[in-house]
Each structure stands twice: as structure tokens, then as C-alpha cells.
Amino acid sequence: MDLDKLQGLIGIFARTHEKDLWRVNKHIHENPEPHYEETQAHDTICDLLEDSGFNVTRHAYGLSTAFEAEYGLGGGLVSYNAEYDALPCESEGYHHACGHNLIATSSIAAFLFTVDIIKATGIQGRVRLLGTPAEESGGGKIDLIEAGAYRGVDASLMAHPYADMEFGEGVSCPQTLAINSVKVNFRGKEAHAAASPWDGINALDAVVAAYNNISMLRQQLPLTQRVHGIISNGGERPNVIPGLTTMEVHARAATDAELKILCKKLEDCILAGAQASGCQVECSWDRAYKNLQNSETIAEVFTKSMQVIGRDFKSKSDGNIGGSTDQGNVTHEIPGIHPLFLIPTPEGSGPHTPGFAAAAGTYGSFLCALDVGKGLAVAGYQLLADPDLRQKAWDEHLRK
Ligand SMILES: [Zn+2]
Numbered sequence: 449m450d451l452d453k454l455q456g457l458i459g460i461f462a463r464t465h466e467k468d469l470w471r472v473n474k475h476i477h478e479n480p481e482p483h484y485e486e487t488q489a490h491d492t493i494c495d496l497l498e499d500s501g502f503n504v505t506r507h508a509y510g511l512s513t514a515f516e517a518e519y520g521l522g523g524g525l526v527s528y529n530a531e532y533d534a535l536p537c538e539s540e541g542y543h544h545a546c547g548h549n550l551i552a553t554s555s556i557a558a559f560l561f562t563v564d565i566i567k568a569t570g571i572q573g574r575v576r577l578l579g580t581p582a583e584e585s586g587g588g589k590i591d592l593i594e595a596g597a598y599r600g601v602d603a604s605l606m607a608h609p610y611a612d613m614e615f616g617e618g619v620s621c622p623q624t625l626a627i628n629s630v631k632v633n634f635r636g637k638e639a640h641a642a643a644s645p646w647d648g649i650n651a652l653d654a655v656v657a658a659y660n661n662i663s664m665l666r667q668q669l670p671l672t673q674r675v676h677g678i679i680s681n682g683g684e685r686p687n688v689i690p691g692l693t694t695m696e697v698h699a700r701a702a703t704d705a706e707l708k709i710l711c712k713k714l715e716d717c718i719l720a721g722a723q724a725s726g727c728q729v730e731c732s733w734d735r736a737y738k739n740l741q742n743s744e745t746i747a748e749v750f751t752k753s754m755q756v757i758g759r760d761f762k763s764k765s766d767g768n769i770g771g772s773t774d775q776g777n778v779t780h781e782i783p784g785i786h787p788l789f790l791i792p793t794p795e796g797s798g799p800h801t802p803g804f805a806a807a808a809g810t811y812g813s814f815l816c817a818l819d820v821g822k823g824l825a826v827a828g829y830q831l832l833a834d835p836d837l838r839q840k841a842w843d844e845h846l847r848k
Pocket residue numbers: 546584799800
């Protein structure tokens with residue numbers, strides 16, 4: 449089917465599903481849930497899919513808030529990722545300050561529209577919707593990769609809302625940073641801070657020394673690297689030499705290889721703080737998120753698909769956006785993309801701010817996500833309809 453005809457058809461498909469998609473989008477936005485606890489989002493999306501006649505695997509791949517739905521036969525397999533976890537709010541509870549309700553909406557829309565296109569064209573091919581919990585922390589997609597959720601998938605597509613962009617209405621190949629984080633315990637020995645401070649081993653000194661070492665390290669880091677952290681426990685009382693302190697630090701770099709070197713330097717800063725103060729130290733590292741390894745083949749198809757929908761997406765951004773995503777890990781396994789799309793936000797309200805959380809709930813932002821869902825579906829259809837295109841994406845992936 450040519451793209452002009454598809455443009456008309458997809459508008460009809462979107463109108464059919466719009467009401468349901470808005471309801472789900474609103475429900476997820478109004479009921480923000482933390483990572484691995486996205487029960488309402490999971491149930492709401494699974495209910496919609498089951499009501500629409502799909503077989504859904506709830507609690508898929510051993511994760512209570514993951515799910516999977518699939519449609520089609522033979523051919524290639526295109527998969528869309530729906531995220532739906534929220535962030536802690538300064539005042540209280542959680543809010544959708546990263547707009548993951550819109551990620552869910554665009555991916556559910558993409559899945560439903562691709563199914564409609566498969567039915568309308570009769571092509572061979574399969575489309576999958578994966579519910580991927582815990583992106584903000586935890587790394588749900590790392591769990592899913594390890595459990596085999598992406599085995600046999602030819603392309604993994606999803607898109608993320610963004611604000612204040614200098615690149616039109618979106619960018620198909622943003623660069624993100626690889627990230628790892630560490631939780632650190634320093635253990636010393638408590639003592640009366642006035643009567644016998646010489647009997648103590650000061651765990652506050654250890655954490656302060658470690659923080660200062662890290663601050664000095666930061667001065668020499670290239671622009672593609674970031675280190676940021678907090679002292680999460682600096683002791684209990686001023687009249688007790690602290691026996692236990694804790695800190696949490698994040699390290700980010702342009703590539704996985706660079707990140708490994710940076711993490712080693714960071715650990716040296718931490719160990720030096722322990723050594724100088726005579727404390728014991730335990731470092732517990734998280735699982736790393738890799739940088740996005742964008743499939744340029746798929747991104748090009750997606751950019752053109754968004755043009756068909758009437759949205760102006762740039763193929764690449766200048767420089768790194770500074771953020772990180774576990775979709776990075778997926779793109780190191782199989783060809784994949786993670787474009788950013790602009791939503792209307794108040795001035796200066798980028799992701800992870802209250803302004804962005806409010807903007808993620810508006811009907812205007814929903815319409816942006818709906819259009820991205822259309823573009824993802826048009827791209828997905830082209831990948832299913834053209835084995836050479838899938839092969840080209842795999843060839844590019846295997847070269848990297
Ligand atoms: Zn975020």
C-alpha cells in the first residue's frame with residue numbers, strides 16, 4: 449500500500465481508537481505509580497487490549513507489572529514498548545514528570561494501528577506490544593532482555609515526550625548517556641563526640657572526603673560525562689561520632705566502555721574516603737543503562753513516516769540530551785529507536801519538573817502522542833512489508 453493511501457487510512461483508525469486511548473492516557477496520568485508497582489497502569493492497558501479482542505499475557509516474563517500482546521502470523525516481528533512508571537513528587541506521592549503516560553499511549557496506539565493496517569492489507573507479519581515497567585529506576589527492560597522478551601524481534605520502537613527542543617517537532621535519533629549508580633555505606637565506630645571522640649571512627653568524615661574527592665574528579669571530566677550524587681545519611685546526632693553514613697552517586701558517559709572507566713575512577717574516590725577516615729566501605733552498584741545505539745535505518749523510515757502524518761521530525765540532534773534510558777540496552781541487542789517528540793509545555797519546564805508533569809496530562813500533549821503512534825505504526829508497517837528493509841536494519845546493527 450502506498451503511503452498516501454496509508455495516511456488516509458490511519459486517520460480513520462486513529463478516530464476509531466481515540467476515545468479509548470484518551471481514557472487510558474488520563475487514567476495513567478491521574479494515578480501515577482512508582483517503578484515495579486504500576487499495577488493500575490498494567491491492569492488498565494490489559495483490560496483495553498482484552499476488550500479489543502487480543503490475547504494478553506499479564507505479569508509477563510516474571511514481572512508483576514509487565515505484559516505482552518501479539519497479533520499476526522509469519523513474516524517479521526515489530527515490537528513497541530509501553531512505559532508507565534512515574535517519579536516521586538517533591539510535595540508528596542508521585543507524578544508523571546517524565547510523561548511516561550504519553551509513551552504508553554503512543555505505543556498502544558502504534559500497536560492498535562499496526563494491527564488495523566495488517567488487517568487492511570493482508571500482509572504477513574507480527575506486531576507485539578510489550579508493557580515495560582520501571583524505566584526511571586530499576587531497569588525493567590534489562591529484566592525483559594534477560595527473560596528473552598526481545599528474542600526473535602526484528603525491531604523495537606518507542607518514543608519519549610520532550611520539551612524546549614531546537615529541532616522542530618521531534619528528533620528521531622537522540623543521543624543519550626550510559627548510566628550506572630552506586631549506593632555506598634561507610635561503617636565506622638560511634639563514640640561520645642565530646643567525652644571521648646578519639647574512641648570513634650568517623651563515618652561522616654568518610655562520606656565527606658569521598659564527596660570532595662568526587663567533586664575534584666568532576667573538574668576534569670569531559671563534557672560527555674556526568675557525576676551527581678547525594679549524601680543520603682550523614683549521621684544521627686551531632687553529639688555522637690557517626691558510625692554509619694550513606695551516599696548515592698550516579699555516573700553517566702557517552703558509551704558503555706567510557707562508563708566503565710568512569711565508574712572505576714568514582715570507586716577510587718569512594719575507597720580513598722574510607723581509607724583516609726579508617727572506615728569500612730561497601731559499594732553496591734546497580735545495573736548499567738547503556739547509551740542509545742539508534743538504528744539509523746529505522747530512524748530514517750520513522751522520520752519519513754512522521755512527515756506522512758504531517759509532523760516535522762529531524763533525524764539527529766546536535767550533542768547529547770544528558771538523559772539515559774534502558775531502551776539503550778534494547779538497542780544493543782536488536783535494531784531499535786527511541787525518538788523524542790515535543791509536547792506543549794510552559795517555558796522552562798523540561799522533563800522531571802512539575803510543569804512537565806502537568807503538561808503531560810493535557811489533551812494537546814495526548815494529540816502529539818497519538819500522532820507519534822501513527823508514525824510508529826506507519827514505520828512498523830513498512831518494516832513488516834519489506835524483508836529487505838528489515839535485513840538492512842540488521843546489517844547496520846551487526847556492523848556496530
Ligand atoms: Zn525520566
